[in-house]
Amino acid sequence: MDFELSEEHQMLRDMVRTFVDKELIPLENALGPNREITPDVMKGIQAKTKEMGLWMLDVPEEYGGAGLDLMSRCIIDEQVGRTSLFHWHWYPTFGPALRPVLLHCNEEQKQRFLWPVLRGEIRICFAQTEPDAGSDPANLRTRAVRDGDDYVINGNKRFITAAGESQYAQLMAATDPEKGSKGGITCFIVDLKAKGVTVTESWPNITGECLWEIALDNVRVPAANIIGEVGQGFELGQKFLTEARIKAHGARSVGAAQRCLDMMIEYSQQRVTFGQPLSDRQAIQFMIVDSAMEIRMVRNLVYECAWRSDRGEDIRDLSYMVKIQGTEMVTRVADRAIQIHGGMGVSRELPLEHFYREARAVRINEGATEVLRWRLARNLMRKPKRS
Amino acid sequence: MRIVVLMKPVPDPVAASERLRPDGRLDRANAPAVVNPNDEYALEAALKLVEAHGGEVTLLTMAPAAAPETIRKALAMGAHRGVLVTDTALEGSCVHSTATVLAAALAQLEFDLVLFGVDSTDGGAGTVPAAVAAKRALPYLSAAGKIEPDPAAGTVRVRRMTPTGYDLLEAPMPALVVCTQALGEPRYPSLKGIMSARSKEVRTFSLADLGLDDGSVGGAAATTRLTGTSTPPARGAARIIKDAPAEAARQVVDYLVEKWIIQ
Numbered sequence: 001m002d003f004e005l006s007e008e009h010q011m012l013r014d015m016v017r018t019f020v021d022k023e024l025i026p027l028e029n030a031l032g033p034n035r036e037i038t039p040d041v042m043k044g045i046q047a048k049t050k051e052m053g054l055w056m057l058d059v060p061e062e063y064g065g066a067g068l069d070l071m072s073r074c075i076i077d078e079q080v081g082r083t084s085l086f087h088w089h090w091y092p093t094f095g096p097a098l099r100p101v102l103l104h105c106n107e108e109q110k111q112r113f114l115w116p117v118l119r120g121e122i123r124i125c126f127a128q129t130e131p132d133a134g135s136d137p138a139n140l141r142t143r144a145v146r147d148g149d150d151y152v153i154n155g156n157k158r159f160i161t162a163a164g165e166s167q168y169a170q171l172m173a174a175t176d177p178e179k180g181s182k183g184g185i186t187c188f189i190v191d192l193k194a195k196g197v198t199v200t201e202s203w204p205n206i207t208g209e210c211l212w213e214i215a216l217d218n219v220r221v222p223a224a225n226i227i228g229e230v231g232q233g234f235e236l237g238q239k240f241l242t243e244a245r246i247k248a249h250g251a252r253s254v255g256a257a258q259r260c261l262d263m264m265i266e267y268s269q270q271r272v273t274f275g276q277p278l279s280d281r282q283a284i285q286f287m288i289v290d291s292a293m294e295i296r297m298v299r300n301l302v303y304e305c306a307w308r309s310d311r312g313e314d315i316r317d318l319s320y321m322v323k324i325q326g327t328e329m330v331t332r333v334a335d336r337a338i339q340i341h342g343g344m345g346v347s348r349e350l351p352l353e354h355f356y357r358e359a360r361a362v363r364i365n366e367g368a369t370e371v372l373r374w375r376l377a378r379n380l381m382r383k384p385k386r387s
Numbered sequence: 388m389r390i391v392v393l394m395k396p397v398p399d400p401v402a403a404s405e406r407l408r409p410d411g412r413l414d415r416a417n418a419p420a421v422v423n424p425n426d427e428y429a430l431e432a433a434l435k436l437v438e439a440h441g442g443e444v445t446l447l448t449m450a451p452a453a454a455p456e457t458i459r460k461a462l463a464m465g466a467h468r469g470v471l472v473t474d475t476a477l478e479g480s481c482v483h484s485t486a487t488v489l490a491a492a493l494a495q496l497e498f499d500l501v502l503f504g505v506d507s508t509d510g511g512a513g514t515v516p517a518a519v520a521a522k523r524a525l526p527y528l529s530a531a532g533k534i535e536p537d538p539a540a541g542t543v544r545v546r547r548m549t550p551t552g553y554d555l556l557e558a559p560m561p562a563l564v565v566c567t568q569a570l571g572e573p574r575y576p577s578l579k580g581i582m583s584a585r586s587k588e589v590r591t592f593s594l595a596d597l598g599l600d601d602g603s604v605g606g607a608a609a610t611t612r613l614t615g616t617s618t619p620p621a622r623g624a625a626r627i628i629k630d631a632p633a634e635a636a637r638q639v640v641d642y643l644v645e646k647w648i649i650q
Contacts, residue, residue: 007456011463011581014421019575053578066578 005303009075015052016079023048024083024093033348034208035085042092049094056095056118058243060103063118065095070243071306074251078302081255084351087209088252088358089244089365090161096120097162100243101170101187101236104228113168113189124189125166127157127214128237136371138181138234142216144173144188150220151175151188156213159365163199163212168192171214172233179231187233189225190216206357241366242316245323246309249362250302253326254295256355260330260337261291263352268340278340287336294329301325317379320372327369331359388442388538390433391498392466393489393516396420396450396457397509405509411616412479413509420457425504427464427573429566432534433502434465434574440538443467445496449477449488459584463576469589470496476594479606486518487604491597493523500536500543501525501563516565526558532569536560 005013023045028035037045049055057073059065068076080086080093090097096117102124105114116122133139142155153173163169169190176184192199196219202211228236265288268279278284305318334356338345345352363369398405398418406414422430433444446461446469448454458469472492480488493501503516520527532553533546543562546553548569576584594601601607626642628635643649 007459007585008581011460011576011584012578014460015463015576015581048575051577052575053580068578 003300005071005075009071012072013075013079016054016076017082019048019052020079020082024080024085028084028351029349031085035354037085045093046095054094056098058100059095059098059118063103063114065098065118069306069310070246071303071310073243074247074302074306077247077251078255078258078299081252082259084354087207088256088362089248097123100240101126101227104232104236108224109189109227122168123162123166124168124170125160125163125212126237126240127160127163127169127171127190129157129159131156131158138185140172140174140177140185142171142173143177144175144186144221146175146223147220149224150222151226153188153190153216153219153221156215158213159202159211160214161209161211163192163214164201164210166192169214170227171216172237175230181234183231185233185237186230187227187236188221189227190219190221194219194221196220205361207361208357238316242319243309244366245319246302246305246315249366250298250305250319250322250326253330253359253362254299254302256359257291257295257298257330257333260333260352260355261288261295263350264288264291264337264340271342284340287340291333291336294333298322298325298329317376320367320376323367324369324372324376327359327363330355331363334359388437388440388500388536389445389496389498390436390442391445391447391493391496391501392426392430392433392461393501393503394426394430394446394448394458394461394469395423395504395507395509396448396454397423397507400508407616411613415451416453420454422457422461423504423507423509425506425508425566425568426461427504428568428570429502429504430461430464430466431573432531432566432570433500435571436500436534436536440536442499445470445498447489447492447496448472449480449485449492451478455589458589459587460576462584462587462589463580464574465577465580466587468587470592471589472592472594472597474594474601474605476601476605476607479609480604481609481611482512482514482518483610484604484608485515486522488594488597488599489515489519490522491599492592493519495592495597499538499560499562500534501561502534503563503565505530505565505567516563520563523563526562527565528556528558528562529565531564531566534564534566534570 031037053066056065057068057076061067098117102114102117113124117124130141132141142153142157144151144153155173157171169192171188171190172185173188174184175186178184190197196217198215200213202213204210268284269277271278301322305315305322308318309315334352338352338356341350341352344350397420398413399421402419404418406417408414437444444466446458446466448458448469449472452473454471454473458471462469470492472488477488506513517527528545528547530548531545532548534543536543541560542557543560545556545564547556548567594604628638630638
C-alpha cells in the first residue's frame with residue numbers, strides 16, 4: 001500500500017492550493033459581507049483557471065475538457081473547499097456546469113445540447129428533487145406519458161439549482177411508476193420556455209442561495225429529447241450524484257474543515273484570556289486534536305473512494321460513507337472553530353459561519369445522511385458476511 | 388535564446404516544518420521542498436524571454452539527490468530540462484564552494500543568459516550570483532527590473548533597480564542577471580505542464596563529472612564553519628496607544644525619535 005499521492009497529484013494539489021491562497025481567499029473580505037462575485041471578477045478568475053488548463057475538469061478531452069480522473073477532481077475540490085467564496089454543490093470557477101448526464105446524448109442531441117453547454121451558450125440545470133421525493137428519487141411523482149412523437153409531462157420539481165438562469169432542464173420523470181428506480185425513470189431535456197412550464201424562485205435557504213421550483217402542466221417534450229434509453233434515467237442520475245457525494249460533500253468538507261483547523265490553531269495561540277493563550281487550555285487542545293483526527297480519517301476515506309472509482313470499482317456504499325462522515329465531520333469541526341473564535345467566529349468577517357451554514361445544508365442536499373445510513377445498512381446486511 | 392535559470396529547492400515555508408539537525412544544519416530530508424520563491428521570478432522572466440525570442444530554458448540546481456521532485460515543479464511551469472549537481476561531498480558547502488561547483492556546471496552548458504533569483508529563503512548570503520559571475524568571467528547585471536536581450540547584436544540591456552529609479556546597463560552575452568520581483572509574478576504551473584514534467588530530461592552531474600574532487604569543494608573545503616545557532620529573543624509586551632489620533636500620532640513620532648528610528 002502507498003499512502004502518498006502520485007507526484008502529479010501532489011503538484012496539482014500544490015498548484016490549486018497556491019491559486020486558492022493567492023487568488024480566491026483574498027477576495028473573501030474584498031467582496032463584502034455577502035461575498036457577491038460580480039461577472040467581471042468571475043471572468044478574471046476563469047481566465048486564470050483556463051490558462052492553468054483547469055477548465056471543464058470532468059469533460060473528456062475529446063470534447064475539449066481536461067478529462068481528469070475523480071482523484072484529481074477531489075484534490076481540486078478539497079483545495080477550493082478552503083475558501084468561503086462559493087456554495088459547495090456547484091461553482092463556475094472551472095467552466096460551465098456540464099452535469100455529466102449530458103455525455104450520454106446521441107450525436108444529434110450533442111449538437112443541440114452538449115456542445116452549446118460546453119461553449120457556454122446555454123445552461124442546463126439538473127431537476128430531480130420533488131416536494132415528495134427528495135432523498136427518495138425512485139418515488140418520483142412527476143409523470144411522463146407517451147403521446148405520439150412526444151411525451152406529456154406533469155408534476156413539480158423543487159430545490160433546483162440555477163433553474164432561473166437555465167434554458168433547459170435535465171429532468172427526471174416517471175415513465176413506468178411501477179418499475180420505479182428499476183427502469184421506470186427517464187431523463188428528458190425540457191425547454192424551460194415551453195408551454196406549461198413555470199419556473200419560480202424559492203425563498204433563500206440557510207446558505208443564502210435561492211433555489212427554484214419548476215411546475216410542469218401538460219408540457220409536451222419530444223421523444224427525441226430523451227437522454228439515454230427510456231427507463232435509464234435513475235441510473236444516469238445516480239452516477240452524477242455518486243460523484244457529487246465524493247467531491248462536493250466529501251472533498252469540499254475536508255478542505256473547509258482543514259481551513260477551520262488551521263484557523264483554530266493560529267487563533268488559539270494568539271488569543272490570550274486570563275493570562276494564558278487559549279492553546280494552553282486542555283478544552284481547546286482537545287477540540288483541535290479531535291478535529292485533526294477526524295479530518296485525516298475522512299481525507300483518507302475520500303481518497304480511497306476516488307481511487308477505487310478510478311479503478312472502475314463499484315463505490316456506491318463507500319460514497320455513502322464519504323458523504324455521511326464528511327458532512328457530519330465538517331459540521332463538528334466548523335462548530336468547534338466558531339466556539340474557539342468566540343464572537344468573531346459568528347461574524348461574516350471570517351469564513352467559519354459560511355462553512356457552518358454550508359455544512360448544515362449539505363447534510364440534506366442530494367441525499368439526507370439518515371437515508372444514506374439506511375441504504376448502507378440495507379446493503380451491508382444483504383451482502384454475505386466475511387470475517 | 389538559451390537561458391539557464393538557477394533553481395534551489397528550499398523547505399516549504401507554508402508547511403512550517405523547518406527544523407535544525409543536532410549539528411545546526413537544516414534538516415532538508417524531513418521538510419517538504421518547494422522551488423525557492425525568488426527563483427520562480429527568474430524562471431518567469433526566462434519563460435517570457437523565450438516566448439518572445441524563441442529558445443529553451445534549462446534549470447540548474449545544486450542540491451541533495453531528492454531534488455528532481457522539486458525540479459519537476461519548475462519544469463511544470465514550462466522550463467524545458469533540468470540539470471542537477473548532486474554529491475554527498477557537497478553537504479556543508481560554503482558560498483565559495485557553491486559558486487565553484489555552479490561555475491563548473493555552467494562550463495558544461497551552452498547559454499546566452501544565466502538568471503538567478505535575488506536570494507533564497509533558507510540562507511541569505513545573497514553572494515552566490517556575483518561569485519559565479521566572477522568565476523566564469525561573465526558580465527554581472529544585478530537587481531534587474533527589466534531584461535531586454537538583442538540576440539542579433541549579441542547584447543543584453545538591463546534596468547538595474549535603484550532607490551531613485553533605475554540604471555540602464557548593457558553587456559555582451561553570455562551574461563549573468565540577478566532578477567528582482569519587478570520582472571513579474573511567476574505563472575502557475577499548467578495541468579499540461581504537470582502531466583509532461585516527468586517526461587522532461589533531468590541530467591545529473593556528480594563532482595567527478597564536473598572534474599572536481601571531494602577535497603576541493605563541499606563540506607571538507609568549506610571556508611566558513613557554523614559555530615552555533617540561536618532563535619530570536621521573544622518579543623516583549625507591546626505598548627498600545629489608545630489616545631485620539633492626533634495625540635496617538637504625536638506619541639508614535641516621539642517614540643520613533645527617542646529610539647533613533649527617525650530624526
